[in-house]
Amino acid sequence: MNNTTRPTLLILLGPTGVGKTALSIKIAKHFQTEIISCDSRQLFKEMKIGTAVPEDEMLKQIPHHFIQSNSIFGNYNAARFEAEVLERLQKLFSVHTVVLMTGGSMLYIDVVCKGIDDLPDVDPELRATLMERMKVEGIERLRAELKLLDPVYYHEADLRNPVRIVHALEICYTTGKSFSSHRTKTAKQRAFNILKIGLNRDRTELYNRINRRVDEMMAAGLE
Numbered sequence: 298m299n300n301t302t303r304p305t306l307l308i309l310l311g312p313t314g315v316g317k318t319a320l321s322i323k324i325a326k327h328f329q330t331e332i333i334s335c336d337s338r339q340l341f342k343e344m345k346i347g348t349a350v351p352e353d354e355m356l357k358q359i360p361h362h363f364i365q366s367n368s369i370f371g372n373y374n375a376a377r378f379e380a381e382v383l384e385r386l387q388k389l390f391s392v393h394t395v396v397l398m399t400g401g402s403m404l405y406i407d408v409v410c411k412g413i414d415d416l417p418d419v420d421p422e423l424r425a426t427l428m429e430r431m432k433v434e435g436i437e438r439l440r441a442e443l444k445l446l447d448p449v450y451y452h453e454a455d456l457r458n459p460v461r462i463v464h465a466l467e468i469c470y471t472t473g474k475s476f477s478s479h480r481t482k483t484a485k486q487r488a489f490n491i492l493k494i495g496l497n498r499d500r501t502e503l504y505n506r507i508n509r510r511v512d513e514m515m516a517a518g519l520e
Contacts, residue, residue: 304390304489308335309399310406311496314507318351320496321399322359330393331360333382335400335409340378341369346519349510376416379408390489412485419467427463442466447475 307328309321325332334340338348342365350364362385367373382398389396398409407413431439439462444451446469454461465476472479498506 304393305395306386306409306487306489306491307395307397308406308410308491308493309397309496310401310403310493312503313349313401314503314510315496315498316506317399317401317496318349318355321397322355325359325397328393328395328397330395330397331362331389333385333389333396333398334361334363335378335382335398335402335405337375337378337400337402337405339364339400340367340373341365342367343369346514346517349514375404375408376413378405379413382409386489410484410487410491412483414480416468416479417471419464419471423467423470424463427466431459431463436462439463439466443469447477449475449477450480453477 307324309317309324311317321332336348338344339350340363341348345365351361356364363378363382386396398406400406427439436459439459440451440456443454443462443465447465450465454465456462468474468476468479497503
């Protein structure tokens with residue numbers, strides 16, 4: 298199938314508060330298609346207020362996927378998102394030549410566009426042990442272990458993110474090899490075209506929009 302006959306995944310991305318949701322509704326109506334959310338927080342049904350989930354009126358206008366579809370008490374990650382979105386796209390492309398994906402979680406966008414490295418399954422007991430150690434010993438201790446076991450990833454990782462640190466250590470302890478050695482960064486081929494549209498606004502205007510959104514969230518009971 299050549300590029301002119303393949304379906305297209307249209308991706309609308311940009312920072313929080315830039316206006317992706319409202320524009321995505323207009324685009325989806327134009328193409329008479331459906332929307333896939335690539336927001337790693339809007340996935341969770343227990344986090345509606347603080348994640349700027351589209352209003353019910355908007356959700357009724359266009360079919361949305363991966364909005365409040367999971368529980369925070371389950372185990373969900375980017376690899377699972379990749380697999381589920383690709384499966385959903387296969388079904389949607391049988392009906393639509395264009396499907397819209399929108400959101401601000403770049404990792405989730407990347408795994409759909411490029412794929413994610415295949416990593417071994419992790420023993421739940423190991424994960425529980427590391428999370429308990431995080432609580433008792435603190436993040437600094439696990440940072441030090443990561444620096445010793447995988448200095449390459451240590452200098453690339455967001456060291457303020459405990460989930461990333463724990464995950465890297467899980468792979469190190471499970472395989473006996475560094476986490477970075479499993480990261481091939483080889484892009485996977487997709488059976489559809491990908492077109493990205495990035496939105497932006499003046500910084501002052503964007504911050505004002507975000508401030509208003511936070512005020513609305515607080516009024517809705519976020520605290």
